[in-house]
Structure formats: structure tokens, C-alpha cells
């Protein structure tokens with residue numbers, strides 16, 4: 001058991017260090033946080049208390065309890081996953097996220113060469129991670145790493161999207177079989193694809209790499 005844990009740890013850390021160098025060559029800042037506590041501490045240190053923070057739809061953010069940590073930090077958190085909001089209120093929050101001081105999102109897949117791939121149904125997350133907020137933090141556990149852009153698309157369509165469709169109780173084929181069927185359904189969460197090849201020119205950008213598995 002001991003040997004296994006050590007090897008998992010070594011592998012996660014080594015892959016993150018390799019990726020961090022690739023990301024820096026693409027203009028991104030890269031930070032590696034060893035565990036969830038170190039991650040929350042880093043984020044609540046680099047984000048000032050008076051900054052508004054938009055949260056993208058991300059299971060990783062919630063699993064890591066960053067949403068709670070930011071509220072405790074005193075930040076105004078713009079979170080459209082707040083279940084007490086009406087659809088109209090959720091859309092108003094999505095609008096405000098586009099001009100937040102800071103936007104935080106998960107990543108659906110990141111290639112070995114540092115390309116960042118995301119898919120959305122509504123598109124608010126892809127808009128915010130491309131232009132609008134002054135600073136963006138995008139988070140990826142090692143389970144998000146894919147060998148190539150083709151591998152990234154396979155991972156998103158056959159791992160991330162089915163799990164999200166199931167979580168959202170959507171009537172898509174992937175929520176029944178666990179695999180993508182290129183549905184094109186009205187409820188499809190795969191309507192828009194965004195690939196960041198390099199850092200968007202006018203946004204401060206940090207990719208936070210986590211040497212463990214988190215989110216879908």
C-alpha cells in the first residue's frame with residue numbers, strides 16, 4: 001500500500017511539473033497545489049477580499065470546497081449553482097460573472113502539450129474564460145490530462161459529459177449508456193467547444209494543477 005501511494009504521488013507531481021513548463025511556454029502562469037487545503041489557502045491568498053469572484057459550473061470547485069472558502073474569505077461570490085435562485089436570477093449572475101474581477105473555472109481536459117479544452121451547453125463559462133474578467137484561474141486535477149486534442153475530445157464526450165448529464169438528470173443518451181452518441185439534443189451540454197491554444201491576450205491567467213484526481 002505504502003509503495004502504491006508513493007508512486008501515485010510521484011506520478012501526479014511529475015506530470016503536473018511537466019505540464020506547468022508547457023503552459024508557461026503558452027503564456028499562462030502555472031501553480032501546483034499538493035492537496036485541497038493547500039489549494040484553498042493559495043486561492044484565498046491570491047484573491048483579495050474586495051474582489052468579486054465569478055464561479056464557473058465546475059464540480060471540482062465544489063468538491064474542493066473553494067466556494068465556501070471564498071465566502072469565508074469575505075469575497076462576493078457570483079455562483080449560478082445557488083439552488084435558491086430562479087432561472088432569471090441565475091442568468092443575472094451569469095451576466096455579472098462576465099465582468100467579475102476574478103473568474104474561476106474547472107477544465108474539461110488539458111492535453112500533454114498544454115492545450116486547454118472545454119465544452120459548454122449555455123456558453124457563459126466559455127465566454128468568461130476567454131474575455132471579460134480581469135483574472136482567470138482554471139483548475140485541473142490529473143484526471144483531466146489527455147494525450148492529444150483527439151484524446152481530450154474523447155475524454156470530454158465519454159467521461160465528463162455523461163457524468164455531468166447524469167448529475168443534471170438530463171434526457172441525453174450519454175446519461176443512459178455512459179458514452180457519447182453525438183446526440184445534438186436540445187438538452188445537449190456539448191453545443192460549444194473552446195480550445196485555448198495560448199493565453200488570451202488581455203487576461204491574467206493562472207492554471208492551477210492538482211496532482212490528484214478531482215471532479216469529472
Ligand code: SF4
Nearest residue numbers: 161174180181183190
Ligand atoms: S453530444 Fe449528447 S450524447 Fe454526446 S456527450 Fe454530449 S450530451 Fe452526451
